[in-house]
Amino acid sequence: MAEQWDKILSLAQKNDGAGIKAILNAGCPITHGNRVGQTAFHIACLWGNTEAMEALLSFNPSESVLNGQNKISGATPLHCGANSNKPLEGRVECCKLLVAAGANPEEKDSYGQTAYEYANDDKLRKVLGGRILSLHKRLEEGTFDNVLEEGEEAQLNDADPEGHTVYHLAAKMKPLSASVDAMNLFMEKMADTLLSETCNDGKTLLHYFVETHGEDCSTDTGRYSAFDSFLKAALSKQPNLKSKKLDLGAREFVDGLTGEAPPELGDTALAKAFKSRDYELAKVLISNGCRGGPGEDGRNCLDTVFDSKPVNFEMAALALQSGESVDGNISKKSNGLLHKAAQRGFLDQIVFLLENGADPNLRGRQDMTPVHLAARGCKLDALKALIEGGGEWKLQAGGKSAKDMAESQGDRGADVLELLMAME
Numbered sequence: 336m337a338e339q340w341d342k343i344l345s346l347a348q349k350n351d352g353a354g355i356k357a358i359l360n361a362g363c364p365i366t367h368g369n370r371v372g373q374t375a376f377h378i379a380c381l382w383g384n385t386e387a388m389e390a391l392l393s394f395n396p397s398e399s400v401l402n403g404q405n406k407i408s409g410a411t412p413l414h415c416g417a418n419s420n421k422p423l424e425g426r427v428e429c430c431k432l433l434v435a436a437g438a439n440p441e442e443k444d445s446y447g448q449t450a451y452e453y454a455n456d457d458k459l460r461k462v463l464g465g466r467i468l469s470l471h472k473r474l475e476e477g478t479f480d481n482v483l484e485e486g487e488e489a490q491l492n493d494a495d496p497e498g499h500t501v502y503h504l505a506a507k508m509k510p511l512s513a514s515v516d517a518m519n520l521f522m523e524k525m526a527d528t529l530l531s532e533t534c535n536d537g538k539t540l541l542h543y544f545v546e547t548h549g550e551d552c553s554t555d556t557g558r559y560s561a562f563d564s565f566l567k568a569a570l571s572k573q574p575n576l577k578s579k580k581l582d583l584g585a586r587e588f589v590d591g592l593t594g595e596a597p598p599e600l601g602d603t604a605l606a607k608a609f610k611s612r613d614y615e616l617a618k619v620l621i622s623n624g625c626r627g628g629p630g631e632d633g634r635n636c637l638d639t640v641f642d643s644k645p646v647n648f649e650m651a652a653l654a655l656q657s658g659e660s661v662d663g664n665i666s667k668k669s670n671g672l673l674h675k676a677a678q679r680g681f682l683d684q685i686v687f688l689l690e691n692g693a694d695p696n697l698r699g700r701q702d703m704t705p706v707h708l709a710a711r712g713c714k715l716d717a718l719k720a721l722i723e724g725g726g727e728w729k730l731q732a733g734g735k736s737a738k739d740m741a742e743s744q745g746d747r748g749a750d751v752l753e754l755l756m757a758m759e
Contacts, residue, residue, distance in 0.1 A: 340358070340363040340364065340367045341367075341369070342354075342358060342363075343355060343358050343359070343363050343367055343375045344367075344368075344369055344373070344374075344375055344378055346358065346375070346387065347375035347376075347378040347379040347382075347384060347387045347391070348378050348379075348382055348384070349384075349387075350379075350382070350384035350385075350386050350387045351386075351387065352386035352387055352389060352390035353390070355375065355387055355390040355391060356390050356393070359390075359391075359394055365391065365394055365396050365400060366400055366403065368403075368405075370406075371405055371406045371407050372403070372404065372405035372406035372407070373405050373415075374400070374403055374412075375387065375391055376388070376391055376396075376400070376401065376403065376412040376433070377403075377405060377410070377411075377412045377415045378415075379391060379412075379429060380412040380413065380415045380416035380419075380426065380429040380430065380433065381412075381415040381416060381419045381421060381426075382419070382421050382425070383416070383419070383421045383422050383423070383424065383425020383426035383427075383428070383429055384425060384429070385425055385428045385429055385432070388428075388429045388432050388433070389432065392432055392433075392436050396436070398437045398438070398439070401433055401436060401437055401438040401439075402438055402439050402442050404442075404444070404445075408444050408445050408446065409443075409444040409445035409446075410444050411438070411439075411442050411444070411450065412429075412433055412438065413430055413433055413434070413438055413440060413442070413450035413463065414442075414444050414448075414450045414453060416429050416430045416433075416450070416459075417430070417450040417451065417453040417454040417459055417463060418450075418453040423456055423458065423459070426459065427456075427458045427459055427462055430450075430459065430462045430463060431462050434462060434463070434464075440462075440463045440464040441464070449463070450463050451463040451464060451496070452496045453496060454496060455496065457472065468490050468493055468495055469484065469486070469487060469490070470483070470484075470487040470490045470491070470501060471490065471493070471495045471499065471501065471504055474501060474504035474505055474507075474508065474517070475499075475504055475507075477508060477509065479505075479508070479513075479517060481513070481516050481517055481520055483520075483524070488524060491521060491524055491525075491526035491527075492526055492527050494534075497534055497535050497536070498533070498534035498535040498536075499534050500526075500527075500532065500540075501517075501521050501526055502518055502521060502526070502540045503534055503538075503539075503540050503543055505517035505518045505521065505540075506518065506540040506541075506543040506544040506547065507543045507544075507546075507547050508547075509547065509548075511548050511558070511559075511562075512561070514544070514547070514548065514562075515561040515562050515565055516561075518540075518565050519561075519565055519568075522565070522568060522569060522572075530566070530569055530570070539604065541604035541620065541625075542602075542603075542604045542607065544562070544604070545604045545607040545608050545611070545613075545616060545620075546607060548616070549607060549608055549611040549613040549616050550611065550613055550616075551611050551612055551613070552612045552613075552614075553611075553612075553613040553614065553615055553616065554614055554615065555615060556615060557615075558615055558616075559615055559616055559619045562619060563619045563622065563623070566619070566623040567623060570623060570624070602630040602631045603625070603628060603630065604620060604625065605617060605620050605621070605625040605626070605627060605628075605636060605657065606628075606629075606630035606631075606636060606639070607630075608620055609636040609639045609640065609650065609654065610630070610639055612643060612647065612650065614647065614649060614650050614653065617636075617650065617653055617657075618653060621653060621656055621657045625657065626657055626658045627654055627657035627658050627659035628659070635654070635659050635660075635663065635664070636654040636657060636659060637651060637654040637655065637659045637660075637661070637663060637672065638663060638664075638672070639654075640654055641672055641675075641676075641684065646683070646684060646687075648683075648687055651687060652691070655691055661688055661691045661692050661693045662693055662694055662697055665697050665698075665699050666699070667698075667699070667700065667702070668700060669699060669700065670699035670700050670703075670708075671693070671697060671699055671705075672684070672688055672693070673685065673688045673689070673693045673694075673695060673697075673705045674697075674699045674700075674703070674704075674705050674708055676688060676705070676717070677705035677706070677708045677709040677712075677714065677717050677718075677721060678705075678708040678709070678712050678714075679712075679714075680709070680712060680714035680716065680717045681717070682716050682717055682720060685705075685717055685720045685721065685724075686720060689720065689721075689724035689725075693724075694725075695721045695724050695725055695726035695727075696725070696726060696727050696730065698732070701732060701733060702732040702733060703732040704726065704727070704730055704732070705721055705726065706718065706721050706722065706726040706727065706728055706730065706737050707730070707732050707735075707737050707740055709721055709737075709751075710728075710737035710738070710740045710741045710748070710751050710755070711737075711740040711741070711743075711744070713741065713744055713747050713748045713750070713751050714751075715750045715751050715754065718737075718751055718754065719754065722758075728755055728758060737755060738752065738755040738756070741755060
């Protein structure tokens with residue numbers, strides 16, 4: 336019997352007010368819905384069909400009907416109107432009609448969200464009872480002139496539906512000077528300075544700042560001095576942040592001056608700075624407590640530096656200063672940075688790594704040390720540097736010594752073999 340009333344749903348989608356009145360007068364329950372619990376109210380509001388909504392409301396539905404939740408996400412008709420991509424004006428009008436009839440804008444769906452939190456337009460937000468965040472809008476549009484208009488000071492600690500605070504939006508402003516000026520103004524006005532607070536996309540203000548202002552190969556000394564001052568002032572207001580920076584895996588500390596967040600949560604701000612090869616910005620972040628660690632690809636900042644050609648050894652030293660290991664990620668399945676440099680015979684990299692404490696006797700893939708790889712690859716100068724740096728040439732890997740590996744290369748390995756035989 337219920338299937339005969341399904342037509343009311345298509346009438347709501349087609350905005351057929353007369354048809355809706357006719358089917359309701361014929362006995363169709365106003366609460367009739369499809370298998371997922373969508374009623375004609377949900378559908379009319381989703382499509383922004385005002386004639387359909389007016390027809391439905393003319394039958395004086397109860398508040399429980401107006402606030403009815405579907406079975407998918409617990410969405411009410413207001414949620415459907417707020418979260419739809421259908422024409423805005425019709426959805427705004429439908430939401431107005433629903434609220435005037437008694438629909439509750441504070442009703443939450445299965446995710447604990449109100450309809451307002453899904454709204455992406457100020458007209459909808461106003462109808463749904465939320466405050467219009469004019470300050471956030473001006474920041475997002477880039478029209479903020481560093482002067483708070485009437486009523487905007489009360490918005491300083493608000494977040495928009497995407498979780499952006501005024502600091503997140505200011506970090507994305509251009510030019511750089513306007514971005515930092517805005518953040519300093521907000522701090523002066525006592526807005527909460529939560530450097531580690533993430534938006535819905537998991538990013539902090541540091542992420543946004545690096546993405547917006549980080550410049551490829553920037554060496555402009557002092558370019559970020561004002562931002563550096565802002566970070567130091569902000570940290571002084573959060574004395575507990577540094578003690579928490581090693582709390583691994585906490586979403587609220589995805590970079591938040593840590594850098595050690597799980598890779599699946601994306602790049603840290605420091606990783607982004609290294610990937611853009613912005614030495615000056617990376618230096619500012621590290622001086623304020625950012626720690627090195629894996630990015631979304633699982634690679635550390637030091638890996639990123641050594642992947643760039645030529646290697647910027649100043650940035651490599653900076654990566655080590657951030658707390659990363661000079662030996663890199665070594666395992667039975669993965670070679671470290673010294674292994675890779677030895678295999679390729681990159682003498683400048685070998686010298687840098689050894690001078691900074693790399694262990695030439697650590698074993699990587701196939702149980703080999705950097706000494707084995709240099710000998711097998713017939714890299715004479717690299718082998719000399721490794722041995723001078725403490726590399727043990729008598730160690731075996733798979734039953735073979737460095738000498739055995741050089742010998743297996745025939746004439747190509749003659750110089751290396753001569754060096755090793757002279758050491759016996």
